[in-house]
Amino acid sequence: MPVDAHALLAGLGLGLSLIVAIGAQNAFVLRQGLRGEHVGAVVAVCAASDVVLITAGVAGVGALVQQAEWALVVVRVGGAAFLLGYAAHALRRAVRLADAALDARTAPERGTLAGALTTALALTWLNPHVYLDTVVLLGSIAGTHGDDRWSFAVGAVAASAAWFLALGFGARLLRPLFARPGAWRVLDALIAVVMTALALSLLTGLGG
Template sequence: MLASLLAGLGLGLSLIVAIGAQNAFVLRQGLRREHVLVIVAICALSDAVLITLGVAGLGVLIEQADWLLVVVRIAGAAFLTWYGVRSAMRAFRPGALDTDPAGSPISLRSAVLTVLALTWLNPHVYLDTVVLLGSIGATHGDDRWWFALGAALGSVAWFSALGFGSRMLRPLFARPASWRILDGLIAVVMIAIAVSLIVGLWGH
């Protein structure tokens, strides 16, 4: 039981602790202190749902439904490109979209829709949580749900640390130039992931 729990925790953290579209958004909103609790909760809950579905066997069905991943890739690439272009505009033309360096406040609805899109329109999320974690979790037999719990706890711990811990970096972002650099990096990450999704279609 404990071994499966720790295995899930370790593997879950290893998969989500990376620079990605979702993490970049959580970081930015954490720095801005906007809707952080809601965003962290959505990210963690979404991962928990996907991990549970994977351990329950959905990963096998997804691997057989190539068309579904193609649809998600195209939709995800389109959204990430749009978000990346907006970030690039903030980086190169700070006044183009916002009235202050950190950006004008976004509504709770906008934040929720954005984090849902970044989570559920990213095929890598399905491959990591549903397929990979689900497949490995299945090898733990009767303890597979402890494995799933460990992976879910890893997600909660990471997103909480990223969202609420990022405020420690606020002094660094007191200067407008720091926000421009951050938005530039976010733009590169978003567009790079979008390109990788489209390029990945050629392999199917």
């Protein structure tokens, strides 16, 4: 099937508008990029997850997800619990000066690949907002393009891959700033705030 340029650009634009925002997943990818830890693997996991979710949405899974209210409740509670735990971890880093510096003499030990991948997967698959954005919203809008919906999907997937690559590998440009311990403390404090806010938004949405 030939690629429709209009649908592709529509998917690219909407995909970027949804993904380029401060969130749990982006905050983690940014921190990994700044630390230079398992960046390629983390970026690959995040991008591949979006491929699966976007494909599912375009294939029509979004309609089924909207009907499974009990599943959304379970995911909301589980996601909120995980985000609060991650927020507490980030806050603990923020108050420990020795854990804030990028300098090799004072920086924390390098995290394991398994730990990084587990966190990336959890921040992606335990976050209901990811399902609402990719499976439900992108899937619904893709459906308006009829036979060209897969061109829309290609654009959305391209937006996701480009963003994670830029965020993960472009973060190194900010390393001079994060050579100062104070910058790491501010970043971790902001991450803690973002994670907590997201968790509360999930819990308050249970009654909606």
